[in-house]
Amino acid sequence: MNNLIEINKLHFQRQGRSIFQEVDITIPRGKVTAIMGPSGTGKTTLLRLIGGQLYPNKGHILVDGQDVHQLSRQELYKLRKRMGMLFQTGGLFTHLNVFENVAFPLREHTQLSEAMIRSLVLIKLEMVGLRGARDLMPSELSGGMGRRVALARAIALDPDLIMYDEPLSGQDPITMGVLLRLIRTLNDTLGLTTIIVSHDVQETLQIADHVYVIADGHLIGQGTAQSIKQDGSEQLQQFIHGYPDGPVPFHYPARAWDRDLLEGGRV
Amino acid sequence: MIESISALGRSGTDAVRQYGKAGLLLLGVLCHVPNLRKGFPLVLQQIYAEGVLSLLIIVVSSLFIGMVVALQGYHTLVKFGASAQLGPLVALSVARELGPVVTALLFAGRAGSALTAEIGLMKATDQLSSMEMMAIDPLRRVLAPRLWGGFISMPLLTLIFNAVAIYGAYLVGVKWLGLDAGAFWSNMQSSVDFHSDVLNGIYKSIVFGFVVTWIALHQGYDVNPTSAGIANATTRTVVYSSLAVLGLDFVLTAMMIGGW
Numbered sequence: 001m002n003n004l005i006e007i008n009k010l011h012f013q014r015q016g017r018s019i020f021q022e023v024d025i026t027i028p029r030g031k032v033t034a035i036m037g038p039s040g041t042g043k044t045t046l047l048r049l050i051g052g053q054l055y056p057n058k059g060h061i062l063v064d065g066q067d068v069h070q071l072s073r074q075e076l077y078k079l080r081k082r083m084g085m086l087f088q089t090g091g092l093f094t095h096l097n098v099f100e101n102v103a104f105p106l107r108e109h110t111q112l113s114e115a116m117i118r119s120l121v122l123i124k125l126e127m128v129g130l131r132g133a134r135d136l137m138p139s140e141l142s143g144g145m146g147r148r149v150a151l152a153r154a155i156a157l158d159p160d161l162i163m164y165d166e167p168l169s170g171q172d173p174i175t176m177g178v179l180l181r182l183i184r185t186l187n188d189t190l191g192l193t194t195i196i197v198s199h200d201v202q203e204t205l206q207i208a209d210h211v212y213v214i215a216d217g218h219l220i221g222q223g224t225a226q227s228i229k230q231d232g233s234e235q236l237q238q239f240i241h242g243y244p245d246g247p248v249p250f251h252y253p254a255r256a257w258d259r260d261l262l263e264g265g266r267v
Numbered sequence: 268m269i270e271s272i273s274a275l276g277r278s279g280t281d282a283v284r285q286y287g288k289a290g291l292l293l294l295g296v297l298c299h300v301p302n303l304r305k306g307f308p309l310v311l312q313q314i315y316a317e318g319v320l321s322l323l324i325i326v327v328s329s330l331f332i333g334m335v336v337a338l339q340g341y342h343t344l345v346k347f348g349a350s351a352q353l354g355p356l357v358a359l360s361v362a363r364e365l366g367p368v369v370t371a372l373l374f375a376g377r378a379g380s381a382l383t384a385e386i387g388l389m390k391a392t393d394q395l396s397s398m399e400m401m402a403i404d405p406l407r408r409v410l411a412p413r414l415w416g417g418f419i420s421m422p423l424l425t426l427i428f429n430a431v432a433i434y435g436a437y438l439v440g441v442k443w444l445g446l447d448a449g450a451f452w453s454n455m456q457s458s459v460d461f462h463s464d465v466l467n468g469i470y471k472s473i474v475f476g477f478v479v480t481w482i483a484l485h486q487g488y489d490v491n492p493t494s495a496g497i498a499n500a501t502t503r504t505v506v507y508s509s510l511a512v513l514g515l516d517f518v519l520t521a522m523m524i525g526g527w
Contacts, residue, residue: 048396051399051400053396053399053400077402077404078402080399080400080401080402081401081402083400084400085397085400087393087396087397088393089392089393090392090393091392091393091394091396091397092394093394094388094389094392094394104401105401105403108401108403108408109401109402109403150397153397153401157401
């Protein structure tokens with residue numbers, strides 16, 4: 001099977017608000033797939049749906065041929081061992097140091113000896129360039145370092161799939177460069193399948209093999225980075241180039257301007 | 268009119284939903300009895316965090332409470348020429364009521380609020396979600412050891428409270444006010460029944476420990492993951508726990524005295 005994930009006719013509602021309507025997405029194996037869209041379109045929600053933390057109202061999500069939402073708890077946990085997820089906040093355990101954070105999934109899921117765990121953790125930390133920071137606490141790390149540690153932890157169990165939730169947001173250009181290189185390199189060298197959720201358009205397009213753009217609960221564009229850049233859709237172009245006005249208006253809806261002015265001092 | 272009725276209905280269903288969630292959480296946590304290799308060290312850590320770290324406030328408070336009860340009791344008893352009964356007065360008040368209740372109230376303020384804040388923060392910073400995505404159940408790994416830790420710590424703290432409060436009363440009654448030490452201790456010994464006074468107090472503390480920790484865990488796990496949400500949840504933990512402790516104390520006392 002060429003696709004690791006297949007999402008068919010996904011509907012999802014939260015608090016009466018429709019987040020996804022009839023969304024179809026396929027994530028090809030071994031590739032970096034970017035899912036982009038304006039804030040609040042449900043990109044993070046999509047990752048939680050794939051990970052089985054949320055349930056869709058309709059539709060199916062198949063991961064490696066298994067319907068995530070039909071699995072028993074035990075089967076879901078077994079599947080999750082093959083997924084790594086990097087949360088926007090990093091999600092590092094604040095009471096454990098860098099080494100113990102990366103060792104955590106190994107200690108929980110394996111019976112490896114302490115020497116073996118040490119070697120594995122150091123290998124993972126070396127991959128993200130933070131072997132020297134193994135004794136630091138999460139509070140002593142910069143934002144970018146924290147995400148790299150979380151990345152090392154996410155690949156600790158050698159997953160097939162890794163999902164990044166806004167890995168680049170709020171990072172300086174050097175950190176962004178480091179993270180982009182890591183995402184691409186880890187995908188290629190470890191043979192992973194990668195999903196990046198982001199609204200850092202230009203940076204994400206640099207490394208994505210395939211791109212989906214979601215807005216207002218629908219897919220508004222998909223294709224390679226090049227084809228997305230050249231797409232004629234006005235909505236897509238506004239998002240890609242960051243135009244301040246367009247299908248997403250600059251002005252918040254209000255009544256007529258002249259009526260507001262003519263009412264004088266009344267509020 | 269219709270709106271206010273529907274608002275009343277909504278708040279009613281919300282309250283029932285909260286009870287349901289708390290019940291499911293408890294069920295999930297109770298299903299995870301800690302195993303010896305991985306679970307026991309976690310429970311020990313929690314006994315330290317919830318029990319040992321609460322010791323200072325428990326010891327200091329109990330010392331002063333014992334001293335105050337002795338002082339007040341002495342001045343009342345002496346009017347009836349019954350100052351020799353100070354020992355039983357203090358011991359019975361402390362073992363039956365003050366020990367379990369005040370310990371539970373202090374425990375809710377010190378350990379309960381800390382538990383809620385800790386778990387709420389873990390939720391707000393995606394630590395619980397990352398654990399779930401690592402195929403590790405937070406109920407087993409985070410919540411269960413905390414519940415068992417509170418359950419075990421509370422009766423031990425109550426015993427320490429009782430002992431220190433009685434010592435405080437001894438300091439005031441015997442060392443300061445000049446009561447006879449032999450009369451103080453022997454009257455206490457002959458009046459306090461191990462089963463109906465001391466053990467019943469400990470049973471109460473076991474129930475309180477369980478309820479306070481459960482409320483704290485539920486408030487933390489169900490928190491709205493923002494700074495304001497965590498602050499509100501912490502306040503709710505202290506308020507709900509205190510009310511639950513005082514309400515349950517009446518029910519348990521009625522059951523024990525009524526011989527249910």
